[in-house]
Amino acid sequence: ADDSGDEEPASQSDKSELHGTLKTLSSKLEDLSTCNDLIAKHGAALQRSLSELENLKLPAESGEKIKAVNERATLFRITSNAMINACRDFLDLAETHSRKWQRALQYEREQRIRLEETIEQLAKQHNSLERACRGAPGLSSSSTGITSTTKGGVQSAKGEASDEDEETEYFDAMEDAPAFITVTADPKHHRRSGSNLSGASEGHPEDWNLEDSVFESSNQSSYNESTCKDLVPKKRRRTRIPDKPNYSLNLWSIMKNCIGKELSKIPMPVNFNEPLSMLQRLTEDLEYHELLDKAVKCESSTEQMCFVAAFSVSSYSTTVHRTAKPFNPLLGETYELDRLEEFGFRSLCEQVSHHPPAAAHHVYSKRGWTLWQEITIASKFRGKYLSIMPLGAIHLEFHSSGNHYVWRKVTSTVHNIIVGKLWIDQSGEIEIVNHKSKDKCQLKFTPYSYFSRDVPRKVTGVVSDADGKAHYVMSGTWDEKMECSKIVQSSHGSTSMEGKQKTVYQTLSPKVLWKKYPLPENAENMYFFSDLALTLNEPEERVAPTDSRLRPDQRLMESGRWDEANVEKQRLEEKQRAVRRRREAEAVEALEGGKDYEGYIPLWFERKMDAVTGELICVYKGGYWEAKDKQDWSTCPDIF
Secondary structure (H helix, E strand, C coil), X not given: CCCCCCCCCCXXXXXXXXXXXXXXXXXXXXXXXXXXXXXXXXXXXXXXXXXXXXXXXXXXXXXXXXXXXXXXXXXXXHHXXXXXXXXXXXXXXXXXXXXHHHHHXXXXXXXXXXXXXXXXXXXXXXXXXXXXXXXXXXXXHHHHHHHCCCCHHHHHHHXXXXXXXXCHHXXXXXXXXXXXXEEECCHXXXXXXXXXXXXXXXXXXXXXXXXXXXXXXXXXXXXXXXHHHHHCCCCCCCCCCCCCCCCCCCHHHHHCCCCCCEXXXXXXXXXXXXXXXXXXXXXXXXXXXXXXXXXXCCCCHHHHHHXXXXXXXXXXXXXXXXXXXEECCCCCCEEEEEEHHHHCEEEEEEEEECCCCEEEEEEEECCCEEEEXXXXXXXXXXXXXXXXXXXXXXXXXXXXXXXXXEEECCEEEEECCCCCCCEEEEXXXXXXXXXXXXXXXXEEECCCCCCCCCCCCEEEEEEECCCCCEEEEEEEECCCEEEEEEEEEEEEEEECCCCCEEXXXXXXXXXXXXXXXXXXXXXXXXXXXXXXHHHHCCCCCCCCCCEHHHCHHHHHHXXXXXXXXXXXXXXXXXXXXXXXXXXXXXXXXXXXXXXXXXXXXXXXXXXXXXXXXXXXXXXXXXXXXXXXXXXXXXXXXXXX
């Protein structure tokens, strides 16, 4: 069972029901044995009575009738004996198998308890080893070097890192990533010898400082512009929510029964949630939308790619402290974010599938771009950590140039599920492709390792054109900022220990394309929400009746009424179960009648074959904003 209630939750009542069933079965077997004995007893008595009656002196006609009855009684006795023998065989077989089943059940129960105890013991030993390792004299200097550059709460989160990050699971996807080294060139020297460069960059290197107005403005204005907009908003929005209540709950007591299961199938109380739905978290990717507004102004497709790459990384910045689970949307749930007047865009999400859980998202900006995606979340609980794998492509198209970019998200991992402080890491690769110009950007998210000398949460990448020529180097961290350096010369360096030849890029001074906004005051008591996140669940008028803002359990949780929220959550789950059962019954009925059953049909999106990726994807078919203008929500389902 998940937040949208797909399966019945297993509980103590299930165990008592199982024992009750076994007890009833034993009772029925005893009844059958008693009936067996009674039939044998009464059958023999009937036979004796008939024999005695036959020996009496009676008229001839009566004797014939008694003889016929005696013959029938004999047949009855033979049949009864056959049934009695069959019942006795069944009884013996049932008792034998019942003992086997009980032994097997007891064995499985003991094995499960032993596994739970082993995992818990391993978790405690693992935590002790971490502490001992951090306290070892030989490692104290490197430990200090890693954490000294961090800030407050971030430092403590990294301190909980474990050697499990060394597992190959996180490195497999990145073994083929190109290795490179960057060296900052002297701009004065290259002004004198610009005509003799290898020509990796477009134009002369001095353009980087003099003519790249879009890059120049991005160094500071991307942060300042948004700050100015927030200072003088067209609509005043809330800047805080009620503080998170301090309720304690043992995570291990819930998670120990869920090893190997899909995260979406684990029954979770709201205590582990944050008061936002997955649709709202998806919309949060637009926090740094101004990067795309700046990308519209780029004349060069490779320059534009740099901004798109920075935007793709910026969507992870909100996750660094956000270890709580968003609410799983109900099927048909929607979320709109209309910022057309303030920031030039409007966004719409809809939950288009329940299993697997999938959300479709469409954003239109009057400043020259459109973004759309369908994301399916696959997740696994693996004992000490949760792996969250977003599946599906993100599409971005710029109206004037027709440049069409496609990329996919990396794997998110929540560590220290059993023991220690929860912390999140991002690992994997993002390949961004411009399907019009064939430009590419390969971004590598380096997984955190306690013993690594790299900057934690490091992201690096190279922007290259259709011919494979590198133009820009991207560098930074997914939780702080991304910089872009223009390449003026490239050469092949030494071969690494793995046998790979590293490329040395000579670059000009880096430009900051994106920098994370500071969190609002008191954020640690407000689920570490950003300024945008604080406004996402703010009540608004005229939204669809299926909008996440109207979800009652989520609203109760935000208000701090968690007990009521849990009750409401169970009601919504049961309501969705009933809808699912009715839909399954309709499907069976259609199948028996030889008819096709379409299943759930999304309201505002439709499935189409994507011409670029060749995948079936849900795309916006229109009608939502027109329905909002008319306030005609007659087609919306009743899900709350």
